[in-house]
Amino acid sequence: MDVQRVMEVWDPAGQIAGTGYLITNRLVMTAYHNIQHAGSTSQRAVEVRQLTLYGQQPAAWVDAEVLWPEQPPDIEQDPHTDAALLLIADPAWQPPVSAAPVRGGRLPLPGAVEARVACVAVGFPEAEQRDGKRDTKHISGHIETLSGLKSGLITAHIDQVATPNSTGATSSWSGASGAALFCGNLLTGVLTTDRAGQYPGNQLIAVPLATLAARPGFTTTIKAAGEPLVLEEIITTRRLEHLGRRRAPRREAYTALSNEFRKFHRAMGSCRERANAGDVQGAEAALPSYPEGTDRFEMAITAVQLEGPRKVAQSALEVFESCVRWYGEMREWISLLRGESDGVTESNWPFLVEVAEMESERKFSEFMDVASDGLNEDDSDPGSALD
Structure with a gap:
């Protein structure tokens, strides 16, 4: 959970206060009964406000409109319909800068x-x-x-x-x-x-959320607002214990992570090339899935952490964190090219992306070395860990 995305919701028509969550830059998910009176009016207007922490400048209430559902549902008859998506309509609204994509x-x-x-x-x-x-x-x-x-x-x-x-x-x-x-x-x-x-x-x-995703218009509304909705299976403690009992060879775990990193690296390289050329749509299309939201990437990290020695596991985690940072820098650059970022000059941003890419490559190189040492010390096969 990202507390920067927690929102207050206020329905002036019904004098109802509620809570919401910013699932894209301008889309707030909340319970439908919070805004049901606004949903029955012609304007369908409500107000939302971002959570501000102690010591921060209080956020202002901004106007939002009920974007989904298009027709008022009968939540008494079907409790699964008690959800709504609100579109922040205020042109002065600025989404959280460092907020990671919602998974x-x-x-x-x-x-x-x-x-x-x-x-x-x-x-x-x-x-x-x-x-x-x-x-x-x-x-x-x-x-x-x-x-x-x-x-x-x-x-x-x-x-x-x-x-x-x-x-x-x-x-x-x-x-x-x-x-x-x-x-x-x-x-x-x-x-x-x-x-x-x-x-x-x-x-x-x-x-x-899985039930809402199956309802007409829910996922298409989210996708139109900037981020496609992808549902991942929740990895529970039992699942991790199963992986631990499986005890696949360490070479297999290291190689899986290596393959997922290289796929991510190629996709990010293509994204950067298109952004350099000013092709915003092409850059967005080439932008891979958020590393933490890619099942194979996450499972590869988990396998290494379970099966490798502590030094190897820490190195793998640093690779992952570097990829997340690189991805975040690239998203900010794309936002800048679309005219959505504030306070950053275009001349500086490509440099920041390049630094993040170099850091990711450096961390991966370190992981290769550490993993090779780990295999030489702990496995019967003394060969290279990541052939």
Whole structure:
């Protein structure tokens, strides 16, 4: 989760406060019931505000409009429809500069993982209101993967943090609706309701992102706003333990990471060439998947960390971090070419991208050396680790 993307939501028509999450530069995901009154008006206007931390200049409320769904859903009849996408319409809006792309997550089939999967969210419940201003509430617990199998909704058991007492509102969590529910760094769902009538304020319901992705217009709306939605399977502790038991040869793990790095490196090189030529659309088309969002890349990193000695694992992690940095610099350069970045001169940015690329290559070269030493010391085959 990136706290820079946490948003407050306000519906002037219904006088309803809620929470949202910035899933693209201008698109906020929230619960539909937060904005249902705005959704029934001709203007469909709401207001959103980015979370600002202590000591920072308070953010201003900016106008947004209900972009999806196009028609008001019956959330009582179908709770899976309790979600909305808001488009920030204010031309003065500036998205977070350093925010990494949002990655979507899909829970594995019931029984394929342990009964509990850790989850976290950040919302603005009424219980955290101080001096007339709502503050954030850390929401942490686990998803009960075997609960709600008939409904298909996510049941989140909040057992890692204190839960709010009733404040006289309909729900003690009032205002936290619309918060993005994460498993690790994967966006998994949107919080919508609690089960206060059955449980003491520690059972929250969320609509799965995978369910929303199957609804007409959801993924196309996100893609049109700048980022395609890709769902990754959530890697749980049981999955990691399975990898640990597999104990594939270290050579296999090192070679897999080497191959994924080279694919990423070639794609990024093509992207940079097109950006250098001023071909923004070509650069965007050539930009590979975010390294952390590529299953094979991530699994290769995991395998090396499980199967290699500590020095090799640390070196692999540094390769990964360098790739992430290079990717981030390239995205900023593309934004600059599109006229969306502020405070950076065009003459400086190609240099920063080149530095990031050189750092990535240097880290990979170091990994090659360390991995070779690791194989020579720990494997029966004394050959090169990354032929």
